[in-house]
Amino acid sequence: MALELNVNGVDYHLEVNPRLRLLDVLRDHLGLTGTKEGCGEGECGACTIIMDGVAINSCLLLAHQARGKKILTVESLAQDGELDRLQKAFIDNGAVQCGYCTPGMLMSCKALLMRNPNPSEEEIRIAIEGNLCRCTGYTKIIRAVKDVVKK
Numbered sequence: 001m002a003l004e005l006n007v008n009g010v011d012y013h014l015e016v017n018p019r020l021r022l023l024d025v026l027r028d029h030l031g032l033t034g035t036k037e038g039c040g041e042g043e044c045g046a047c048t049i050i051m052d053g054v055a056i057n058s059c060l061l062l063a064h065q066a067r068g069k070k071i072l073t074v075e076s077l078a079q080d081g082e083l084d085r086l087q088k089a090f091i092d093n094g095a096v097q098c099g100y101c102t103p104g105m106l107m108s109c110k111a112l113l114m115r116n117p118n119p120s121e122e123e124i125r126i127a128i129e130g131n132l133c134r135c136t137g138y139t140k141i142i143r144a145v146k147d148v149v150k151k
C-alpha cells in the first residue's frame with residue numbers, strides 16, 4: 001500500500017506491506033537503523049521514537065498508524081555533525097555502555113525535556129521506566145538528564 005510518512009522533518013512516499021510495523025519501515029525502508037529492536041513486544045523500550053511529541057514503542061505500531069504524524073528518531077538529535085546536548089551529557093556521564101538501549105533511552109528523555117524542560121528526578125525516572133538498561137544501573141542516565149536540566 002502507499003504510505004506517506006513525515007520522519008525527522010522529511011516527507012517520504014513509500015510503497016509498503018500494510019502489516020509492517022513502524023519500526024520495520026524506519027529501519028528497513030528508510031535506513032534509519034539507530035532505532036533498535038529488542039523484545040519486539042513493548043517491554044524493553046529499545047525501539048522508542050517520538051510521535052507528535054510523545055515517546056512510543058515503534059514495535060507496537062503499524063506503520064500506517066503513523067500517517068499524518070510527526071515522527072522523530074534518534075537520527076534527528078545531532079544537527080550539522082554536532083551531537084545534541086543530551087547525547088553529549090550521556091557521553092560525559094558514562095551513561096552509554098553497550099549502547100543498545102541508548103537510542104530508545106535518549107528519545108524517552110528527549111520527549112520528557114520537550115514537554116518539561118525542568119523535570120524532577122522522579123519525573124526523569126518515570127519517563128524512562130519503559131526503557132530497560134542492563135549495563136548502567138540507570139544512575140548515570142539520570143545524572144546525564146539532570147546535567148542537561150542544570151545548563
Ligand code: FES
Binds near residue numbers: 042044045047048057
Ligand atoms: S523492541 Fe519495542 S519495546 Fe522492545
Ligand code: FES
Binds near residue numbers: 095096098102133
Ligand atoms: S548501555 Fe547496555 S543496555 Fe543500556
